[in-house]
Amino acid sequence: MSIDLPGFADPVSGSQSCFRATLEAMSRPGSLHQAGAGLTPPAPLDPATAGVLLTLVDTDTRLWLAPDCAAAAEWIAFHCGAAAHPAIGEADFVLATALPDLATLNAGTDSGPEESATVVLQVRGFGAGQALRLAGPGLREPTTLSADGLPEGFAAAWAANHALFPRGVDIILCAGTTIAALPRSLQITEA
Amino acid sequence: MTTALPPETTARKRWMSVLARASTDAIDRCLRNAPALPDHVTLRGPEVGLVMLRGRAGGGGAQFNLGEMTVTRCTVRAGGQVGHAYIAGRDAGRAELAARIDAALQDPALHGALHEQVIEPLAQAQDAQRQATARQAAATRVQFFTMATMRS
Numbered sequence: 001m002s003i004d005l006p007g008f009a010d011p012v013s014g015s016q017s018c019f020r021a022t023l024e025a026m027s028r029p030g031s032l033h034q035a036g037a038g039l040t041p042p043a044p045l046d047p048a049t050a051g052v053l054l055t056l057v058d059t060d061t062r063l064w065l066a067p068d069c070a071a072a073a074e075w076i077a078f079h080c081g082a083a084a085h086p087a088i089g090e091a092d093f094v095l096a097t098a099l100p101d102l103a104t105l106n107a108g109t110d111s112g113p114e115e116s117a118t119v120v121l122q123v124r125g126f127g128a129g130q131a132l133r134l135a136g137p138g139l140r141e142p143t144t145l146s147a148d149g150l151p152e153g154f155a156a157a158w159a160a161n162h163a164l165f166p167r168g169v170d171i172i173l174c175a176g177t178t179i180a181a182l183p184r185s186l187q188i189t190e191a
Numbered sequence: 192m193t194t195a196l197p198p199e200t201t202a203r204k205r206w207m208s209v210l211a212r213a214s215t216d217a218i219d220r221c222l223r224n225a226p227a228l229p230d231h232v233t234l235r236g237p238e239v240g241l242v243m244l245r246g247r248a249g250g251g252g253a254q255f256n257l258g259e260m261t262v263t264r265c266t267v268r269a270g271g272q273v274g275h276a277y278i279a280g281r282d283a284g285r286a287e288l289a290a291r292i293d294a295a296l297q298d299p300a301l302h303g304a305l306h307e308q309v310i311e312p313l314a315q316a317q318d319a320q321r322q323a324t325a326r327q328a329a330a331t332r333v334q335f336f337t338m339a340t341m342r343s
Contacts, residue, residue, distance in 0.1 A: 004268045006234045078266075079235065 005042050007054055007079040018055040022172065025181035030134040030145040032126060037177045042075045044068060044097060048174035049122045056118070057082045057093055064091035066098065094119045099151050102161045105169045113166040116184075123149030125175045130154070133191040138183075144191050145180060147173050158188045206296055206310045210289040211278045213313045218288055225308035226301055228291050229269040237265035237283035237290075269294040 008014030021033040036051020045053075053076055057063050062085035065073055073084050076095075085091050089104055094117055108116030123129075129148035132155065150173075151157075161168045161184060168184030182188070196204070210218070222228070244257040264277045265286035274294025276286045292309060295301045 003234065003266075004271075004273050006232060006268075011238070 003074050003078040005040055005075060007039070008051075009038065011054075014051070015055040018051040021179060022052060022055065022181065025172065025179050026138075026170070026183050028138050029136065029183055029186045030132075030139070030143045030180055032178050032180050034177055035174075035179045042072045044122070045072045045075075046122055046174055047177045048179045049095070049120060051177075052120050052172055052174060052179060053093075053095065054079055056120075061092040062090055063093045063095060064088045066094075066096035066100070068097055069095050091117055093117065095122075096120075097122045097149070099154065099157070102157055102169055107161075107164050107167040107169060110167060113168075116167060117169045119169055119171045121149070121171055121173055123147045123173050123175045125149075126173075126178060126180065131191040133189045134182075134186055135189075136183075136186040138185075147175070147180070149173075149175070155188050155190045158182070158186075162187060203293070203297070205314075206306070207276070207289075207293055209310050209314045209317065210276065210292055212317055213289075215282065215285045215288060217313060217316065218285075218292070218309065221309040221312050226304050228295050229298070229301075231267040231269035231274075231291050231294065233265070233267050233287065234273065235264070235266040237263050237286040239263050239281045239283070265290040267291055267294055270298055272297040 018035045021035040025031060025033045034048075036047035036049070036054075039047040039050045039054075041047060041050030053063075057076070057080040059081040061082060063076065063080075063082045064087070065076070065084045070084075077083055088094060088100065089106055091106065092115075094100060094105060096119065099121060100119065102119075105117040105119070106115065108114065125148045127146055127148075129146050130150060130152070131144050131146040132150075133142055133144055135142040165184055170184055171182040173180045173182065240262055241259040242262050244260050245254050246257040247253065248255055260279065261281050262277055262279060263281055263283055263286040264275070265283070266273060266275050267287065267290045268274075269291055272294040274290040274292070274297070276289035276293055278286050278289060292305065296305050296310070
C-alpha cells in the first residue's frame with residue numbers, strides 16, 4: 001500500500017503555487033523553477049514530479065504510467081483520482097522516467113491542438129548530461145539547458161515533434177524539487 | 192449486490208457508519224473511558240465536497256437525482272493503519288476524529304477496548320433514537336387497508 005503517504009499539506013496553496021511554477025516554466029522554456037517542495041511521494045516519484053501530477057491530473061484526465069512508475073499508481077489514484085489509462089496513444093498525461101517515443105503520443109488535431117499529450121518526464125538532474133540549445137517563443141535570446149536523463153538523439157526526436165506545430169506534445173522535466181518545461185513551440189539543437 | 196462481503200469488511204462498514212452518524216460530543220464522551228488514540232498523520236483532507244443522492248421512483252423504479260449533499264471526508268494514518276471517514280455536513284474536526292478512530296479500530300491491540308467503549312455505546316444510543324422515532328411515527332401512522340378493502 002502506498003497510499004499511506006500524504007499529498008499537499010495545504011491542497012489549495014500547494015497546487016496553486018505548483019501551477020504557477022508550471023506556468024512560468026512553460027512561458028520561459030528551459031528556465032528552472034521550484035515545485036513540490038515538502039512533498040513525500042512514494043518511490044520512484046520525486047517531489048517535483050508528484051507536485052506536477054497533484055496539480056494537473058484529476059479524474060477527467062487520462063494518465064498513462066510507465067511500468068517503472070507503477071509502484072506509485074495507488075498513491076496517484078488516491079490523491080489525484082486518476083486511474084492509470086492503458087493506451088499511451090490516448091493519454092492526456094504521460095508519466096515516465098525514460099523518454100517515450102514522442103511519435104506514439106497524442107499530438108492533438110489542427111482544430112484542437114490543446115488536446116495533445118503532456119509528458120511528465122522525471123530526469124536525474126539538471127546541469128549535467130547533453131547540453132541543449134533552446135530557441136523560440138518566450139526566449140529573447142537562445143538559452144541552454146542540460147538535463148541528465150534525456151536520451152541520445154533527443155534533438156532529432158524533438159525536431160519531428162516541433163515540425164507538427166501547432167500540434168505536438170509538451171514535456172515537463174522534473175528532478176528533485178525542480179522543474180523545467182519544453183513546450184512544442186521550442187526549437188532544440190544540440191549545443 | 193449478491194456477493195457476500197468478507198466479515199472484516201462488514202464489521203468495518205458497521206463501525207464506520209456508527210461513527211459517521213455520531214456527534215463529536217458523543218464520541219468525546221465515549222473516548223474518555225477508552226485508551227488514548229495513537230498519533231496520526233493526515234493523508235487527505237479533511238475536505239468538503241458534494242455527492243449526488245440518487246433515488247428511485249415510479250412503478251418501474253427509474254433512477255432520478257434527488258439532490259446534492261455536503262459531505263466531508265478525511266483519511267489519516269495512525270501507526271500502520273489507514274483510516275477513512277465520510278460524514279454528512281461540513282464538520283472537519285468530526286471527520287478527522289472518525290478517521291482516527293477507524294484507523295485505531297484496525298489495530299488489534301486497540302480494537303477490543305475501543306469497540307466496547309466507543310462503538311457499542313454509540314450504536315446503542317443510535318438504535319434507541321431510531322426506535323423512538325419509529326414509535327412516534329407508528330403512533331400516528333395511517334393504515335390504508337380499509338381503503339384497499341373498500342376497493343376490492
